[in-house]
Amino acid sequence: MRSNGASTELAPARTPRHLLIAFGIMVVIGVVAPFLMYPLFAAKVLCFALFACAFNLLIGYTGLLSFGHAAFFGFAAYVTGHGAKVWGLPPELAILAGTAAAAVLGLAFGMLAIRRQGIYFAMITLALAQMLFFFCVQAPFTGGEDGIQGIPRGMMFGILNLENSLTLYFVVLGIFLAGFLLIYRTVHSPFGQVLKAIRENEARATSLGYNADQYKLIAFVLSATLSGLAGSTKAIVFQLASLTDVHWGMSGEVVLMTLLGGLGTTFGPVAGAAILISMQNYLAQLGGWVIVVQGVIFVVCVLTFRRGVIGELARLLKKPL
Numbered sequence: 394m395r396s397n398g399a400s401t402e403l404a405p406a407r408t409p410r411h412l413l414i415a416f417g418i419m420v421v422i423g424v425v426a427p428f429l430m431y432p433l434f435a436a437k438v439l440c441f442a443l444f445a446c447a448f449n450l451l452i453g454y455t456g457l458l459s460f461g462h463a464a465f466f467g468f469a470a471y472v473t474g475h476g477a478k479v480w481g482l483p484p485e486l487a488i489l490a491g492t493a494a495a496a497v498l499g500l501a502f503g504m505l506a507i508r509r510q511g512i513y514f515a516m517i518t519l520a521l522a523q524m525l526f527f528f529c530v531q532a533p534f535t536g537g538e539d540g541i542q543g544i545p546r547g548m549m550f551g552i553l554n555l556e557n558s559l560t561l562y563f564v565v566l567g568i569f570l571a572g573f574l575l576i577y578r579t580v581h582s583p584f585g586q587v588l589k590a591i592r593e594n595e596a597r598a599t600s601l602g603y604n605a606d607q608y609k610l611i612a613f614v615l616s617a618t619l620s621g622l623a624g625s626t627k628a629i630v631f632q633l634a635s636l637t638d639v640h641w642g643m644s645g646e647v648v649l650m651t652l653l654g655g656l657g658t659t660f661g662p663v664a665g666a667a668i669l670i671s672m673q674n675y676l677a678q679l680g681g682w683v684i685v686v687q688g689v690i691f692v693v694c695v696l697t698f699r700r701g702v703i704g705e706l707a708r709l710l711k712k713p714l
Contacts, residue, residue, distance in 0.1 A: 466495075
């Protein structure tokens with residue numbers, strides 16, 4: 394991925410103390426959450442938080458805006474649901490199958506999309522995602538407009554009964570933390586430093602001997618894989634995979650989550666996902682006006698918190714979060 398002529402070393406810094414404290418607070422909140430609210434709602438927040446973190450890896454640290462990430466999220470959900478319900482796979486293998494399918498799809502989409510930059514990249518990802526959406530409408534294994542319903546949760550590793558809501562929640566929490574730490578390690582590794590260099594000045598990174606397209610492709614595939622992990626987990630949690638998961642609106646939601654929490658921040662996507670999912674849940678009685686209210690809140694946040702909620706907090710504390 395790097396030529397022998399490049400001599401500049403990009404070494405990650407040690408994890409700052411304030412980030413360790415913030416991570417500890419997040420873990421504590423995650424542990425107590427199911428005892429303070431409905432466990433399935435808390436699990437939904439974690440699924441979308443992982444989805445937003447995966448998307449943030451691509452846009453926040455690589456500078457690539459994708460409007461088609463719902464393709465990976467939703468397709469993985471379909472594969473997981475089909476694997477668990479039709480093939481009779483245990484939940485861990487069904488989730489693994491869905492994640493692998495998202496990785497393969499990400500590789501195919503990425504090899505086409507990274508050939509372009511800026512708005513052209515975004516439009517290509519949107520077009521590819523819409524192609525997959527129409528495929529899912531017609532494909533027999535997806536159930537069409539009905540989707541795949543009644544996906545069995547089963548026993549994970551033969552010992553964890555996912556029919557128990559608390560057990561299910563803590564399994565989801567474990568998956569989320571594993572994905573979050575993988576993203577954090579990726580971003581703060583030499584590989585992540587190269588991604589940031591490409592985001593800031595791709596021509597300069599190329600002149601230093603880095604193959605920008607190869608790095609962007611790896612980042613795209615990793616982001617797609619983790620998005621698939623989030624979608625697979627969501628399918629097990631709600632026992633459902635539907636067209637909503639692959640619709641362009643889902644791609645729009647993950648963009649909102651990332652921008653609302655803080656683009657390019659460690660904890661921003663988590664906060665953004667929690668805020669948006671909470672709004673959808675607690676404002677549901679407003680019916681169709683929920684989207685209008687979300688739009689107004691988003692506009693206000695963009696105008697007053699340009700760096701996102703966590704981004705503004707980091708500015709006030711003068712420490713990166």
